Amino acid sequence: MPPGLGYATELADRYDDWFTPPASSTEATVALLARLAESAPDGPLLELGVGTGRVALPLAACGHEVHGIDAAKSMIEQLRAKPGGEELAVSIGDFSEVDHEGEFALVYVAGWTFFELPSQQAQLRCFKRASRRLLPGGLFVLDAHLPEALVASAGAGTRPVPTANGELALRTRRLQPAGQRYTSDYLVLTDGVFRHVRVDFRYASPGELDLMAATAGLHLRERFGDWSGTPFTDTSSYHVSVYELPA
Ligand SMILES: C[S@@+](CC[C@H](N)C(=O)[O-])C[C@H]1O[C@@H](n2cnc3c(N)ncnc32)[C@H](O)[C@@H]1O
CATH class of the missing domain: 2.20.25 (N-terminal domain of TfIIb)
Incomplete structure (x- = not known):
């Protein structure tokens, strides 16, 4: 179990009550991921830090094959108890290892989760392992706050x-x-x-993330200011970055 996941192990039953963003934000997340999946090769999707399934379950309900990894068994139990939760292929483990079996069209990390990886080494390892799980032309997508x-x-x-x-x-x-x-x-x-x-959390600038991506053989394809797909600008406080493995 990675350090610092007390909230996920002890409070999973309250997680949705306390930490769920507005429904419109989740809908935008699902819509953007679905749109990105259309531009990726055919294949399943993998969510790192899938949690209680806020994003993975509606994405699967749209017809996508979605897999997930999470370190907290208690969060996965919450996911399993929801409609469609039993059908998702979910593994328990540290998502910086990305040791879930299979090859994926799109691997994503949503809900401010990437910075929960506690060190630069863990974050870089995550990029590298995700890259190895992608089909040629596949996408790695993450959201994060700007340090500023x-x-x-x-x-x-x-x-x-x-x-x-x-x-x-x-x-x-x-x-x-x-x-x-x-x-x-x-x-x-x-x-x-x-x-x-x-x-x-351990935070990183977009530039540091781009360098980690490049080290992992990925290049930045697009960067949005949020999950609604608004442009990333000087006033953005947040970003959704889309990295691509060359075909
Ligand atoms: C903030 S929640 C977000 C859940 C989901 N992605 C969402 O957007 O609703 C973060 C999730 O990532 C999981 N997590 C954090 N660090 C992890 C790690 N290193 N390996 C696996 N799971 C991790 C936590 O257990 C938790 O379920």
């Missing part, structure tokens, strides 16, 4: 963040720039009791 946006949000102090079920959640981000790390601490108020959730 993380600095700004850390400077903004403790803020309320929306939860799917309306419970009060407060988030503090703390940056440790020397190690390119940040920590998100959440306090969620449930039935009058605050619960604490901590998630640790």
